[in-house]
Amino acid sequence: MPAPEDRPRRLLLVVDAPSLLHRNHHARAHTRLVDRSGRPAWALHGMLRQILEAIEGFAPDAVIFGLDDRTASVRRDFYPGYKAGRTEKDAALVEQLERAGALLDALGLATLTPPGLEADDVSASGATWAERNGWDCVIITSDRDAFAHISDHTRVLRLINGGISGSPLLNPARLLALYGVASEHYLDFAALRGDASDNLPGVDGIGEKTAATLLTQVGPMQAVWADIDHQEGRAVAATLDSWATEVGARRMGATVVRRLRAPGARERYDFNVRVMAGNDDLDLGITPDVPGTPGLLPLDTHRVNTVVSFLGVEATTSLAIRVLSTDPASAAVRPAR
Numbered sequence: 001m002p003a004p005e006d007r008p009r010r011l012l013l014v015v016d017a018p019s020l021l022h023r024n025h026h027a028r029a030h031t032r033l034v035d036r037s038g039r040p041a042w043a044l045h046g047m048l049r050q051i052l053e054a055i056e057g058f059a060p061d062a063v064i065f066g067l068d069d070r071t072a073s074v075r076r077d078f079y080p081g082y083k084a085g086r087t088e089k090d091a092a093l094v095e096q097l098e099r100a101g102a103l104l105d106a107l108g109l110a111t112l113t114p115p116g117l118e119a120d121d122v123s124a125s126g127a128t129w130a131e132r133n134g135w136d137c138v139i140i141t142s143d144r145d146a147f148a149h150i151s152d153h154t155r156v157l158r159l160i161n162g163g164i165s166g167s168p169l170l171n172p173a174r175l176l177a178l179y180g181v182a183s184e185h186y187l188d189f190a191a192l193r194g195d196a197s198d199n200l201p202g203v204d205g206i207g208e209k210t211a212a213t214l215l216t217q218v219g220p221m222q223a224v225w226a227d228i229d230h231q232e233g234r235a236v237a238a239t240l241d242s243w244a245t246e247v248g249a250r251r252m253g254a255t256v257v258r259r260l261r262a263p264g265a266r267e268r269y270d271f272n273v274r275v276m277a278g279n280d281d282l283d284l285g286i287t288p289d290v291p292g293t294p295g296l297l298p299l300d301t302h303r304v305n306t307v308v309s310f311l312g313v314e315a316t317t318s319l320a321i322r323v324l325s326t327d328p329a330s331a332a333v334r335p336a337r
Contacts, residue, residue: 009136009153010288013060014126016119016141017067017100017111019159020047023142025093035311040092044103045311050140052316052323053164054157055297058138062295064284065104066122067113070097074116075275082275084199106307107324110295114282120145124278127154129286140164145190145276150175150183180212188221191272200275203268205259214256217243225266233257301325 024046033042055063076082089097101111112122123139127149130137135153139146142159147170150156156170168174172183181189192211194202206214218224218239227235237253244251259265287293301321308320 009134010061011058012126012130012135012137012286013054013058013063014123014137014139015051015054015063015065016123016139016143016146017047017065017104018097018119019142020050020140021097021100022093023159024050025090025096029092033311033313037310039099040096041311043093043096044100045313045316047100048103048308048311048320049316050159050164052319054138054140056323057164060138061135061297062110062286062288063297064110064112064122064126064286064295065101066119066126067101067111068097068118069113069116072116073118075118077116079271079275081199083197086197103307105294106303108294108299108303110285112282112284114279117279117282121279121282122284124149124280125282125284127151128280129284130154133288138169145195145278147175147179147183148186148190148278149280150186180209181215185215185220187273187277188215190276191269192221194272195276198275200272201268202272203259203265204262206256210252210256213243214240221269224260228257228260233261236260297324298326299324 021043025043028042028046031042033040033045035041035044051063073082101113104111114121119141120143123141123143123146126139127137129135131151131153137149137154138157139149139154140157140159144158146156146158150170150172152172156175157164157167158170160167168178170178175181175183175186189208189211192203192206192214193208194200202211214224214236215221218227218236224233224236227233237257240253240256241251243249244253286295288296290296304320304324305317308317311317
């Protein structure tokens with residue numbers, strides 16, 4: 001992760017807490033770490049260590065954690081097969097998922113569990129809130145759906161096996177270079193491709209490479225569907241074939257159009273968009289002009305010490321006090337205002 005740069009805009013860090021917990025549960029289960037009450041704590045401890053590393057690296061002004069509503073799901077009500085087929089969660093992970101919000105709230109950090117929704121929706125809303133309020137935003141998640149929120153002012157740190165420091169920090173240019181699709185087209189791309197982890201098939205015959213080429217060469221799916229509706233896809237086919245001739249690739253215009261015009265193709269795409277699109281209008285409860293409100297840094301030293309020491313790892317307690325109680329958390333990397 002690159003060192004933070006001087007920046008005139010304030011920074012909101014949005015953390016997909018379930019992503020961190022799932023990854024740390026599997027990576028740290030061998031430690032069998034328990035807190036002072038004897039409950040499993042390795043995923044919580046790993047999540048906290050990664051949070052501290054991210055806050056130290058990015059020096060945000062505010063941090064909010066998205067959590068999943070584990071009691072209800074708007075998406076599952078609409079599509080009962082949503083995320084079907086995933087293996088059942090380990091009981092120790094479930095317990096730590098249920099305790100995560102209380103731990104973060106006790107620290108004085110902001111959490112949001114939107115009724116019937118997921119951490120993904122908090123990420124979407126965080127990016128929108130930051131843009132509207134003149135802030136920058138960094139989303140930390142392992143979920144590729146967050147790529148749709150990347151912009152000039154929102155980046156995504158996509159968690160991979162290397163942890164915080166070894167994960168790619170994606171801006172619009174890097175997303176395009178790595179995945180071949182622009183962020184403004186990412187939802188279209190995902191809807192065409194589908195998402196096996198959420199049990200969402202894609203449009204038959206349209207894989208990642210074809211979807212990326214279609215969106216890069218022709219434009220958003222709104223334009224593609226309009227051409228299919230009004231000109232039977234002739235402009236789409238011609239554009240794709242022209243591109244193929246220029247780069248020496250196989251002509252595929254007619255094949256792509258035929259697959260998009262196939263029965264059920266448009267319905268599958270529309271269905272996926274409805275399920276995948278994040279709700280970006282949640283009330284985050286962030287009040288940056290009211291010092292001491294949840295989510296704003298720095299945090300109270302005594303509070304941090306009391307909460308983190310309960311996990312029973314002295315080094316983590318010391319790190320948390322240093323990182324979370326610095327006043328102000330971001331002064332070292334921002335010019336005086």
